[in-house]
Amino acid sequence: MTALQQKTTEVVDPVPGAGAPHLPGQPDLVQLLTPEGERVEHPDYGIDVSDEELRGLYRDLALVRRWDVEATALQRQGELGIWASLLGQEAAQVGAGRALADGDMAFPTYREHGVAWTRGVDPLHVMSLFRGVDQGGWDPVAHDFNLYTVVIGAQTLHATGYAMGVQRDGAESAVLAFLGDGATSQGEVNEAMIWASSFAAPVVFFCQNNQYAISAPIERQSRVPLYQRAAGFGFPGVRVDGNDVLAVLSVTRAALAAAREGSGPTFIEAFTYRMGAHTTSDDPTRYRLASELEEWKLRDPIARLKAHLSRAGIADADFFTGVDAEGDELAARIRKGTLEMPDPAGTEMFDHVYAEQTPELARQREEFVAYHASFEGEQ
Amino acid sequence: MTALQQKTTEVVDPVPGAGAPHLPGQPDLVQLLTPEGERVEHPDYGIDVSDEELRGLYRDLALVRRWDVEATALQRQGELGIWASLLGQEAAQVGAGRALADGDMAFPTYREHGVAWTRGVDPLHVMSLFRGVDQGGWDPVAHDFNLYTVVIGAQTLHATGYAMGVQRDGAESAVLAFLGDGATSQGEVNEAMIWASSFAAPVVFFCQNNQYAISAPIERQSRVPLYQRAAGFGFPGVRVDGNDVLAVLSVTRAALAAAREGSGPTFIEAFTYRMGAHTTSDDPTRYRLASELEEWKLRDPIARLKAHLSRAGIADADFFTGVDAEGDELAARIRKGTLEMPDPAGTEMFDHVYAEQTPELARQREEFVAYHASFEGEQ
Amino acid sequence: MTETLTIGKALNLGLRKAMEDDGKVVLMGEDIGKLGGVFRITDGLQKDFGEARVVDTPLAEAGILGTAVGLAMRGYRPVCEIQFDGFVYPAYNQIVTQVAKIHARSRGRMPMPIVIRIPFGGGIGAVEHHSESPEAYFAHTAGLKVVAVSTPADAYWGIQQAIASPDPVVFFEPKRRYWEKGEVDPDGSPDPLFGSRVVRGGDDVTVLAYGPMVKTALQAADAAAEEGRSLEVVDLRTLSPLDLDPVYESVRRTGRCVVVHEAPVTLGLGAEIAARVTENCFHSLEAPVLRVGGYDTPYPPSKLEEDYLPDLDRVLDAVDRAMGF
């Protein structure tokens, strides 16, 4: 055996349980709440949450899931062009979102409805995007929550640049960049990590490893656990149980705090599972076994928190019924609001291309208006 | 101190001696020949070279440097548009080039004149590029040596794809991809490593860390030693003394052998120094201290092999005089050949754009010929 | 024997045929294996040809094109799928600086027989980046060849011809027409890949289109006929090199020309065509060449795409203007 082969053996640590991943037996996984809802300790990560906060987290998870279910239904009924479901990733998103402090900025992909929720974005402003009314109706500046970015990975560089701005402002804020497991293969994402490291930028990369990039399993993107990527760029990486909202909250809080204190970036791999299709256009039966989903159902992020809250007497049946009712109200509001959304005016497309409109585009707009006016009264 | 800060401390291992790098005291550096020319052993890397081979390596180093000096002079005299000097990097290039076996393919940047030499490329075919006659005059297929690639990093993906072809052919060959320290920041280079890992492609990334990307010191690209990048992608990285031709040869041979055997990629960081300017257009006094160069002169790759050959009685004064004379002959041939290079015909630019010429371009070519013919007899 | 096929299925069969004919053909792309591609164009091919020939890649377009270059250097014929038009840009550096230039750089020693398949255009109600028409970016790039197909027959033959081409071909597929049907005769013989084709004769105005807009142009011709106007419709088929001789011939007869595409008008293909048609038919033109295309805005949210995209009425409007000039 050559020296090199030896090294190969040393370094390559295949994704534990890849294919049919098992959370147990992953020594490098931060977990504070087991799939059975049992609170466990971790040497590096504690968490200090009140009962009130715990109930709040449960409410977040449940409402976000309810929204997601409603959106999927609306798409099936032809009311949305497409929907990217977060089913199964609620804890990763709510945990990350709730770790943000005022003034922190978040850069989502197209799936972070749970984070949008924690940032106070009206669900209807997300629905409008998937309905094709706009590209996201919320004010990204007011909410410190960027618009969704569809081009895989592009937002990780934006987050890094934004964090460089935070540094220049001398502000004590951090930036949270979301990305998927598939995104880690994009050159731009790797550049973002290189830049973040080089400038010690206060940015945390939050990667939801939901095991798939559409049909491509994580092994296609990386032969070693993703969180190990970071060390090669000179900053810490950590793998957290993405279905454990407490662990995610704790790990993300610590990483954001480190960023704010000037310690530079962290890469968080939230190990989770996309329980639904990639989007409503996708057919996961073509590329994965039903049994895999069944296994992951046992690790459901909401069930485990519910079990913990019940068992520890933090919440009672009334509470859960209340949240369910609130969910139904939310769903009804989302449905009604979606159906009632007015179509945008055709002239909208000309009006925001530039901050300073060009004469050429103004002319095209005029022509557009005149052309459509010419049909009026025709029918 | 939070858990994260602790991890930061654990992971971030600043480049030893960065700024004014010192080779000694780098525990992770593979060295077989000290700057003083003393043969030392390394636990993982041995080398088995005959005296004849050792003299051959010296000859390579000396002739390649002589060529480089002549090319720089020719540029100064206006005979080349530009020249990218390899001064100081001879051992890295000759060591890597001589590690290649028949059938292995190499993908250079724009500075690998030493590798070109080992692949039997006529120096005049390199000179023609820098003179502006063509984009490199050699046959990349016949020499298993790709044309120079000027766009930083692009060739690392070509090398990886080529290696995927080697796999599909069932061939027992390897591919050697050259890149600079600056190139490691390009997204495409990181993608190449991701692909190589994902497909276990038989490619070796040979990075000459010459401490600078034009004016940017290595610390701008990476806060940790570059070779550590590879582990994050799931394959071994190794740092070798790039001014030690024996160590480079040994490490590269082992990596190529591992690739041929199906063990996948390796990243080699050859720690060296660009003793000259980035190119003849550059002025390094603007961004680095003369003292740094002085220090590196003590680690000259040729001087140390000469010392070893002399001290060990492997070569005598006659040998060295002979190589010097050969160098002068080579230089004279390069000079004469460069000065005598005919300018290409204007029609050349139309003739190789496509394998199947388009009617439109054929028309432009005809117009071009007719237009130039219209001036004939005018003066 | 003639079969009725959708454009999507014709592409699938064409790819299969090319893979059977030449063992060096390798398909690469995101989700093209088990899933068969998001549009199922490669459906069943990985099952039949294996993972070495139908490669599910990491999520990185520069990686797809860059490794395709290396495979081509090793003698393979890579066929790269870009999942949607708007995701080709990460690969742009490899396409423009490498794929397009390596044949010239090596003076012919390193051919680049790479096909880049791009489902393009709008009209499918999609979110941002899924409805674009980036063909001009490629047609302006020397060293590439660029085609757009509009029928199942052209899809079936065209993909095989593109793969057989020794030069790199950017192959635009009219995504919203994937499900439209037409006749394909696998025993017939195809029209040349790099040629345009008059698809409907007419006398009053020459209407040029390619890809998804050919159908629109034909619909406009039908409607115009009802009003007694006779449109000659040309399917351009090849965008680089352009094959405009049949167009010049037509315009010399009609004296009027309208070009239709979904891409923004400014510096879209229509610009080049207008310039050339004017230069070559100057004395025959009764009106300037008019262009119907997307506005100079980003592709809008899908609720506005009908307003954005050229349709039958906008083509007829331009025809009217050309007639009235």
Place this chain on the structure above:
Amino acid sequence: MTETLTIGKALNLGLRKAMEDDGKVVLMGEDIGKLGGVFRITDGLQKDFGEARVVDTPLAEAGILGTAVGLAMRGYRPVCEIQFDGFVYPAYNQIVTQVAKIHARSRGRMPMPIVIRIPFGGGIGAVEHHSESPEAYFAHTAGLKVVAVSTPADAYWGIQQAIASPDPVVFFEPKRRYWEKGEVDPDGSPDPLFGSRVVRGGDDVTVLAYGPMVKTALQAADAAAEEGRSLEVVDLRTLSPLDLDPVYESVRRTGRCVVVHEAPVTLGLGAEIAARVTENCFHSLEAPVLRVGGYDTPYPPSKLEEDYLPDLDRVLDAVDRAMGF
């Protein structure tokens, strides 16, 4: 008080002025700090403004543009230097899918006041990728504004105007003219950035050019004058939006128009200009708009660049053809 400056120095002073005027202006690029850029355009600025405002970046163009987007979102005004024209493509994805679209995507909530400085064009005897003219790729992209300067005064004012612009501006600098001198009056007032300018009056043919070709066009006009031909020369200055009203006016007088640029003719700016001029001046044109540009080939090795690039003679040849039509 008027000073005589080179274009390079005028850019340097313009950048300095912009940085003094607005603390949010941040320069980013490869080697722009200590080295002052490979063309020394940013010489001395890092020394005076510090490393936080003149940022020597890692070697990654997507990184430069992508982080610039983030900085812009945080309220900064990044000015990105692309070292050479041929190296902008790794950033193309960020430019086309993000920089150009974020204002529209956010319906004005996130302006993108980013300047992308690109030294462009050939004639400097360089190796591959150092002599290109990629402006059409950007002018075809809705959401970007694109300018090219040709004089020290436009360089000095233009860079300041571009930085002050709330929209993203791709700012093309005529690299081979960096060392040419001209008058700059820092107390004067500039022409608008997005306007073209008649730089020489004439009656026979309207010649349009921008960037490095303006000088060539003017030389052609001198030479033509000796033969009794009067050329009107327009410096386009803004490539997107185009400002062609002065051109239409001119062409309506001269009846003839020639467009000159270094970029390949096919789908170069000349195509759009020819199409628009023809549409707007149809009845005034005595000849089709003729285009003089690079051939549809990759930029050749430097020994051939004189054959490739438009020069005085090729402009005059086109003028002859326009006159003889």
